[in-house]
Amino acid sequence: MVQRHGDEQSHVMEREPLLSGTAQPDSDYHACHSISEEDTGNGVLKPVPEEDEEQSIGRGETESVKDNAHVNVLKIISVMLLGIFVAQCDGSILMATHAIIASEFNALKDSSWLIISFSLAGAATQTLYGKLSDIYGRKRMVIIAYTMFMVGCAIVGVGQTMWQVVLGRIVSGAGASGMSALVSVLITDLLPLREVAQWRAYVNLVATLGRSIGGPLGGWLADVIGWRWSFLGQVPPITLAIILCSAYLPSHTSTVDEQDAAATDLLKKSKFSRIDFKGAFLFAALVLAVLLPIELGGVSIPWSHPLIFTLLGASAILFALFVAVEKRQAEPILPLDIFHSKDAILSFFILGFQTAAQLGMMFSVPLYFQVTSNPRPSATVAGAHLVPAVVGNAIGGIISGSVIKRSGRYKSLVIWAVTCSSIGYLLLMLRWHGNTNWFESLYIFPGGFGMGVASSALFISLQMVIDPAHMAPAVSFMYLMQTVWMTIGLPAANAIMQTVLRRKLGVRLLELGYDSAEVAKIISDAVSDVDFIDGATEKVRNAVVKSYIDGLWWSHAFSFSCSIIALVLAVFLKQRRLDGHKSKP
Known part of the structure; x- marks a missing residue:
């Protein structure tokens, strides 16, 4: 619902992004209205005017309406909690199994790509969901996000090469980026502002539970029936989540005041033509150009590698292009x-x-x-x-x-x-x-x-x-x-810790009488594997532990x-x- 205040307070227009396939960019919004849902299946949310409520119904009926609204909101949000839980489990499962997965393909050195690919795909597509849900409706984009996540899990589960599995993680990441964000957008659409933070806290509680369970569950499945079932096992619950969302999330409806010419023209435009493809491409490229050096620098390639400087330079150019393009767009992606x-x-x-x-x-x-x-x-x-x-x-x-x-x-x-x-x-x-x-x-x-x-x-x-x-x-x-x-x-935390660790350990080993070649070997072993501590002499062990503590202090x-x-x-x-x-x- 959109309600204009001030001189136009009597002008009321129903505008709910969840329900309408369109956004009204020049409309004001009464964010903290009470709502009741008379027909969830049809997706019609009827605003309850706060000023006239007590004149038309008694206090008991008012409370009943508010309770009914909360029950309907709870039903809508609850059907999405299964997807949130599974998506958060997935991240913890991967952290527990990425080394096992990569080892099966004799590609342990590339195991970080299972994590990097997921996060980069999610970052590149994150902002797309917000604008596309304004154009096509929240329900449709929620189902698309869930479907992409499910397909990605299936690809990972049946992948026969390392890069097929990485492809699956890319698809999953592109879907997962919309799953959490759209829940928060839905809560914002449906609830008075005072209650939004509390409902998001409940969603966060489910997400926390998923993160806590995912790691141990993934490790157990990998030990008992194989890591593939950690991902194939996510397909049935996500399929159920898609079915529930299809059944219970409201479909979109909208009524626009005929006097609002701009809004009427907007509705008549083709939805596809409203997508800011240039902005979406430039923004995705910008995000990748910024994040890739951070992900790769000091791990896959040294920070002094020309690719690092090339990507950072490209990010500056892409940023300027993105801003220039978005200023000219009627409906920018951001x-x-x-x-x-x-x-x-x-x-x-x-x-x-x-x-x-x-x-x-x-x-x-x-x-x-x-x-x-x-x-x-x-x-x-x-x-x-x-x-x-x-x-x-x-x-x-x-x-x-x-x-x-x-x-x-x-x-x-x-x-x-x-x-x-x-x-x-x-x-x-x-x-x-x-x-x-x-x-x-x-x-x-x-x-x-x-x-x-x-x-x-x-x-x-x-x-x-x-x-x-x-x-x-x-x-x-x-x-x-x-x-x-x-x-x-x-x-950043890892780089700081490693830098201090190497410097402090080098000083301590030289004080113990080791030559430069021995110092370099011990430092290399100590920073690459914490198991090195178990086999080291007591003096070396103490030096390594104290140096780690110094690094972790920083x-x-x-x-x-x-x-x-x-x-x-x-x-x-x-x-x-x-x-x-x-x-x-």
Whole structure:
């Protein structure tokens, strides 16, 4: 529904992106209206006017209408939770099995491409879903995303070569990028703004459960019946999810005021002709040109390789071309108006720095316990130390949604969240120097908790300043920013740790009397395999462990720095009222 305020308050036009196949770019939006769904099958959502409600029906009937609306929203969102759960399981399954998969094809050195291909495909297609769902409707794009993910899993499961499996991961990544983003867009379409964060927290809880189960499940399946069934086994539940979405997600309808000539002309245009193909191609190329150097540099090729500089130079050219093209498009794939709001840009960057900080921590924690514990734990046990952060993330999202619903305040939550995260990272720097007890192992909880609170609050911050006609691409771009900063955070934390580790270990080995050739050999062995510690002499082992601790200290410092930057940016956010309408930027 679109409701124009001020002088045109009486002018009402039904505009719900979920339901209408079109977006009305020049319409205002009453974001916090109550809704009831009289006919879910036909996809008709009837807005309940807040001012006239008490005049026409009693309080008891009003509550009944609101309860019915929530039941219908719950039904619509619930059918998508199965897909969210499976998609999040998939990522953890791959992390547990990528080495096994690549080894079957004698391509262990290329195992990283199973992860890189998925993330790059997702990043390149992320923003497409938002705009295409405005044009073709949410339901159709949800089904397309699920279908692509299912086909990709099937290709991986039956692949006979390494690059067939990589192709499957590309297809899966292109589908998975739309699955999570479109759920958030649907929630935004259907719910009053005060309730959006709380419902997204429930979705995040399901996603967290999927991430937690995926790794152990994938490892168990690989050991018992083979890794292929880790992916073929995802096909039946995703097929069921497609059937449920087809049956229960509302179809689109729209009614447009005949006096709104611009909206009427927009509806008459061919849907296909409205797709910004040039912008989509340039943006996908831009994302790949930015992320490929980050993914490949220092791993597959050295940072000094000419390809790194070529891609970075190409990204600058592609960015200029993309901006020039989008300025001339009637319906750009990524509306540049999104970036006219200071708070929108701040929200993107705060979430980005928080994501990089948490990924740096998630990288360092298992490695820390593998290196410092004696006897050294298995990778599974070391990874279990991440559970407090994962639990904190889920709890933080739920609390954040509840507080926003009751108080309508989100800026203070963002500041509190990044402060909490910063304290957690600072505790790691101060206390994690080896021999960490069970209580101090919980210091990662604040980092995860702060991320959960911040992600929910920043989603509301974005909604408060974005034109509703641009909400779907804006939400997709927010998810893209998370992907980009994940890609930045992990390599950055690893590079910092490796640099300090090599330098400190070299100094310690020279002090122990080893010559330069022996030092180089020991450093090479120590940084390539943590199992080296088990067979090393006591002096060398102590030198390696202390050097790892030094390197990981700087990794925590990276997370702390990112969180402090996010805290500074959060101060400049503006608190707007969640009082029944969106504040204009």
